Amino acid sequence: MRVRPSRVRRLRTRKAMGNAVLVGALLSAGLGYVAVQKTITLVVDEGHPEAVRTMTASVGELLQTEGIVLGSGDLVMPPASTPLTDGMTVLVDRGWFIETNKPGPAQTGTWVMEGATAPHLMLATRDVEDSFSAGDLVGPTRTVTATVVVKGKDHDVVTNAGTVRELLSAMGIAPDRNDRVLPSPRSPLRPGAVVRYDSVRFITREVRVPIPHTTFTDYSDRLEPGQVQVVREGTDGLLLETQRVKIVNGEVWGRSTVSRQVLSQAVAARRVVGARNASHGGQVGEASWYSFAPGSGLTAAHPWLPFGTVVTVQNLANGKTVQVVINDRGPFGGRVIDLSDEAFARIAPLGQGVCQVRLTW
Numbered sequence: 001m002r003v004r005p006s007r008v009r010r011l012r013t014r015k016a017m018g019n020a021v022l023v024g025a026l027l028s029a030g031l032g033y034v035a036v037q038k039t040i041t042l043v044v045d046e047g048h049p050e051a052v053r054t055m056t057a058s059v060g061e062l063l064q065t066e067g068i069v070l071g072s073g074d075l076v077m078p079p080a081s082t083p084l085t086d087g088m089t090v091l092v093d094r095g096w097f098i099e100t101n102k103p104g105p106a107q108t109g110t111w112v113m114e115g116a117t118a119p120h121l122m123l124a125t126r127d128v129e130d131s132f133s134a135g136d137l138v139g140p141t142r143t144v145t146a147t148v149v150v151k152g153k154d155h156d157v158v159t160n161a162g163t164v165r166e167l168l169s170a171m172g173i174a175p176d177r178n179d180r181v182l183p184s185p186r187s188p189l190r191p192g193a194v195v196r197y198d199s200v201r202f203i204t205r206e207v208r209v210p211i212p213h214t215t216f217t218d219y220s221d222r223l224e225p226g227q228v229q230v231v232r233e234g235t236d237g238l239l240l241e242t243q244r245v246k247i248v249n250g251e252v253w254g255r256s257t258v259s260r261q262v263l264s265q266a267v268a269a270r271r272v273v274g275a276r277n278a279s280h281g282g283q284v285g286e287a288s289w290y291s292f293a294p295g296s297g298l299t300a301a302h303p304w305l306p307f308g309t310v311v312t313v314q315n316l317a318n319g320k321t322v323q324v325v326i327n328d329r330g331p332f333g334g335r336v337i338d339l340s341d342e343a344f345a346r347i348a349p350l351g352q353g354v355c356q357v358r359l360t361w
Helices: 007-036 059-065 118-124 164-170 341-347
Strands: 038-044 050-054 075-077 089-093 112-114 137-139 144-150 153-159 180-182 193-198 200-211 215-220 228-232 237-248 251-264 269-274 281-290 299-301 310-315 321-328 337-340 355-360
Touching (some): 050 059, 059 089, 153 164, 164 193, 200 251, 281 341, 310 337, 310 341, 321 337
Parallel strands (some): 144 193, 215 269, 281 337, 299 321
Antiparallel strands (some): 038 050, 075 089, 112 153, 144 153, 200 237, 228 269, 281 355, 299 337, 310 321
16 A cells, blocks of 8 residues: 655655755856856066956956056057966056057057067067967967167067068158168068168258369560469359268268259469470369270370370379370369379379379470
8 A cells, every 4th residue: 555755754855855956056156157267367567477366258358357457558468359268377568569650451450569578578479378278379479579770779679560561660660762671671570580770861952162273374485484474363163063962860871963053164373484495385273084085095185275285294292294195175174184094093093083283285
């Protein structure tokens, strides 16, 4: 015969089942809490690492719960959108970025950190953690260290730029076609690279250059030998020279002449010197040389002496002389004679360019 349970036994059984369900729910909730909660190492402004237990899902949410407000120039590693994983390290440094004024779409997200200390370099260049386990790595980061020499000043930087152009853009540098960038802006940015940027610009300036006058000497037997009579005083002329000046990093590196314009002609001095033999003449002034002289050998160009005239040219600085034959016209800028390179080399080094001479014929 089946015995029906008493009312008291049924009540006790129901209570025991309810307690079991409650304990199971509490255990499940506790296990879920433990599974969601993460321990994060937080380093703020080069301070001591701090262990933070949190249930937030991303780096940005963690910073919000910790009351950390980011500015436009602050560095967060890994980025704020990165999912948090147990054991992750989060670095916050304020004011380390060198930002562009208005980054274009291609540069958005490119950053540069200058002068970071060794611990922060380690954190900035460490491998990126995935969203599931701090022990599994997604792979190496795009972050590299480089030295950027800007107008002669070294900058040691850490950046996630992929090319030299992106790096310079993140530093607020936009080279134009005259500037020098090594390596090329299109070059990939490699770890430990040295990037050099030099600002180069050109300006045009006008310079007034005096044209020294020459001296014509005539010889006459009407005067005592060696006696000098000045017939006309010489007057210097004036030349307007347009120069193109190259400026590198604020310093003048070179000049080149674009054009010349004679504002006033030089007036030659003229004198008469007494001599027993008055069949020859002379002249004192500057001599130069040119490599495209017609013919070959010891020749020269003179403004008016007849072709074929033999002229003795004496360097007044060292006394050396050379005899040349006039076979060309010129010069027309204040010098008295232009010698062939072979003739000039007899009385002065070609590198000197110009020397003071006395002509006699």
